[in-house]
Amino acid sequence: MMIKETLDIERIRKEFPILHQQVNGKPLVYFDNAASSQKPYQVIDALSHYYNHYNANIHRGAHHLANIATEAFENTRTKVQTFINAKHRHEIIFTGGTTDAVNLVVQTWGRKNLGAGDEILLSMMEHHSNIVPWQLIAEEKGAIIKVLPITQAGEWDTSQIDSLLSERTKLVAVNHVSNSLGTINPIKMLIDKAHAIGSKVLIDGAQAVPHMQVDVQQLDCDFYCFSAHKMYGPTGTGILYGKEDILNEMPPWRGGGEMIKTVSFSKTTYNELPYKFEAGTPNIADVIAFGAAIDFMNELGWSTLHEQEMTLLKYATEQLQQLDNITIYGTAAQKTGVISFGIKNIHPYDLGTLLDKQGVAVRTGHHCTQPLWEFYEVVGSVRASFAVYNTTAEVDQFMAALRKSIELLG
Amino acid sequence: MTIEERQREIISEFNMFTDWMEKYEYIIELGKELPLIDEMHKTDDNLIRGCQSRVWLHAELQDGKITFTADSDAIITKGLVALVIRALNNQTPHDIAEADLYFVKEIGLNEHLSPTRSNGLASMIKQMKMYAFAYANR
Numbered sequence: 001m002m003i004k005e006t007l008d009i010e011r012i013r014k015e016f017p018i019l020h021q022q023v024n025g026k027p028l029v030y031f032d033n034a035a036s037s038q039k040p041y042q043v044i045d046a047l048s049h050y051y052n053h054y055n056a057n058i059h060r061g062a063h064h065l066a067n068i069a070t071e072a073f074e075n076t077r078t079k080v081q082t083f084i085n086a087k088h089r090h091e092i093i094f095t096g097g098t099t100d101a102v103n104l105v106v107q108t109w110g111r112k113n114l115g116a117g118d119e120i121l122l123s124m125m126e127h128h129s130n131i132v133p134w135q136l137i138a139e140e141k142g143a144i145i146k147v148l149p150i151t152q153a154g155e156w157d158t159s160q161i162d163s164l165l166s167e168r169t170k171l172v173a174v175n176h177v178s179n180s181l182g183t184i185n186p187i188k189m190l191i192d193k194a195h196a197i198g199s200k201v202l203i204d205g206a207q208a209v210p211h212m213q214v215d216v217q218q219l220d221c222d223f224y225c226f227s228a229h230k231m232y233g234p235t236g237t238g239i240l241y242g243k244e245d246i247l248n249e250m251p252p253w254r255g256g257g258e259m260i261k262t263v264s265f266s267k268t269t270y271n272e273l274p275y276k277f278e279a280g281t282p283n284i285a286d287v288i289a290f291g292a293a294i295d296f297m298n299e300l301g302w303s304t305l306h307e308q309e310m311t312l313l314k315y316a317t318e319q320l321q322q323l324d325n326i327t328i329y330g331t332a333a334q335k336t337g338v339i340s341f342g343i344k345n346i347h348p349y350d351l352g353t354l355l356d357k358q359g360v361a362v363r364t365g366h367h368c369t370q371p372l373w374e375f376y377e378v379v380g381s382v383r384a385s386f387a388v389y390n391t392t393a394e395v396d397q398f399m400a401a402l403r404k405s406i407e408l409l410g
Numbered sequence: 411m412t413i414e415e416r417q418r419e420i421i422s423e424f425n426m427f428t429d430w431m432e433k434y435e436y437i438i439e440l441g442k443e444l445p446l447i448d449e450m451h452k453t454d455d456n457l458i459r460g461c462q463s464r465v466w467l468h469a470e471l472q473d474g475k476i477t478f479t480a481d482s483d484a485i486i487t488k489g490l491v492a493l494v495i496r497a498l499n500n501q502t503p504h505d506i507a508e509a510d511l512y513f514v515k516e517i518g519l520n521e522h523l524s525p526t527r528s529n530g531l532a533s534m535i536k537q538m539k540m541y542a543f544a545y546a547n548r
Contacts (some may be wrong), residue, residue: 024430347484349462350438354486357430365462379483380462408435409485 009308012300013389014295015040018020023191026359029394029401032383034179034207034338035363036229048294050285051191054357057281059258066318073284076291077274083294084224085215093247094282098206099129101240104277106133108250109223110171110370113200116142119168121199123148123156123185124375128205128368134173138370150375154181154330155203161193169199176208180383181301181330182313184208184337185232191221200246206230206238210407211309211336211386216241232284232387233293240277249274254279285354288342291370296350312386316395321407327379337386346409348382355382360398413505416497417513422518423538433518434486434536441489443502447479452468455489460530463487475500476545478538482530489516490522490543498538 056065095101172194202223210231227238256279261269327346352364366380451468463484482488
């Protein structure tokens with residue numbers, strides 16, 4: 001097992017130039033992958049190759065470069081379609097990321113379908129990106145936000161679901177995986193229950209897609225949102241998946257070029273899916289490089305990706321549990337490679353600062369999930385989150401740095 | 411001592427440290443040792459919210475000089491707060507408003523002042539200056 005890890009992972013690490021550096025005189029240990037993963041050469045090269053060889057605006061140009069760029073851009077759409085098993089490629093809308101995708105649904109589907117007294121069900125462990133956009137529209141329309149509580153283990157309190165869903169529930173918006181805790185939520189069950197009472201379901205998949213195979217047809221969710229930069233791809237691009245019939249009924253959001261069919265001052269008609277929701281020149285370079293990130297993940301395969309993260313999660317959890325005064329937040333049976341923890345009487349910021357001095361990058365604070373930390377009655381946590389290129393040796397360096405930090409602060 | 415002299419003193423103290431650990435041990439000590447603020451002043455009105463750590467700041471004008479007291483929920487932030495207060499305490503509003511706190515950079519702690527660190531320290535210094543401006547213009 002250890003030998004296999006060394007051979008395979010060392011080969012994978014070579015693909016990530018950023019990992020091979022010292023921070024504050026120590027080898028970098030990058031355990032902040034849930035915030036953003038690092039990028040392999042494949043992705044970085046796709047970006048520079050685009051700018052060096054075929055930068056051009058897409059879809060409209062009748063020249064050589066525009067044609068190559070358009071093809072590469074649209075190729076990513078097909079790759080994403082296959083990656084999440086969407087029925088149609090026009091169900092894949094390019095957005096600026098998960099937050100942008102949620103806001104698109106809020107401002108189009110939400111604006112059209114939500115009214116006074118309608119209910120939106122969120123969970124206690126949502127990211128602010130899947131809370132605040134709904135609060136904005138709820139306030140405007142007089143809709144009501146309901147919250148699915150969680151248990152101490154950091155799992156949904158599923159016994160509450162039936163009483164929280166009602167005939168007024170128009171939408172359920174929950175994450176697939178919690179960014180703060182790593183909990184993998186039983187979304188299929190909730191999707192089925194929501195559909196049974198006629199509600200639509202939006203899934204924030206930002207923390208799921210990098211770690212597990214997602215099949216939107218099997219899940220039967222109405223919307224699924226995620227970001228490229230958490231799955232070895234570039235920043236600034238992400239996906240809104242929506243079912244064809246729902247997307248077709250949604251009004252456009254941003255107006256501009258690309259999203260129109262014809263424009264006149266008396267009557268403008270809108271383009272078809274997916275272009276109806278892609279106003280203006282899109283993020284061409286990053287979308288193309290996103291395609292390279294999907295290639296990278298496909299080439300590695302889910303078994304490698306999953307196995308390595310689970311090895312790290314198990315090993316790091318065992319190591320952390322040996323510390324005195326530690327609380328691990330989120331002990332769900334099904335988790336991705338995320339460990340959130342706190343040490344009694346030590347502020348997460350202090351730990352994060354001293355870990356950084358020893359080359360270890362973690363996230364500290366509330367991780368944009370303040371209601372969750374209110375539930376746990378703490379200001380936040382230290383979060384270590386793993387990617388396929390991390391090693392158990394790095395966990396050892398992290399643990400040594402953590403012990404040193406606790407000693408200094410103790 | 412003037413603000414300038416106090417900054418020089420802090421810099422020479424920090425020059426004795428040979429590595430990051432000694433430096434942070436000292437900051438942590440400062441954070442632990444100083445009883446910085448009266449509980450009655452630890453109110454929401456005096457709270458400066460950083461994204462990560464919180465800082466409470468209280469100011470009082472006595473005999474033409476400002477006394478600051480402060481606290482933080484994070485010990486490193488508290489130590490840094492103690493250093494800033496040491497530099498600015500019991501000085502005139504005018505001198506505080508005009509002060510350039512170059513010592514933070516000189517002792518290699520500039521990273522803690524970056525707005526992206528969100529530890530509340532940069533906001534605290536801004537707030538101290540605002541108190542100074544307000545008192546100076548009374």
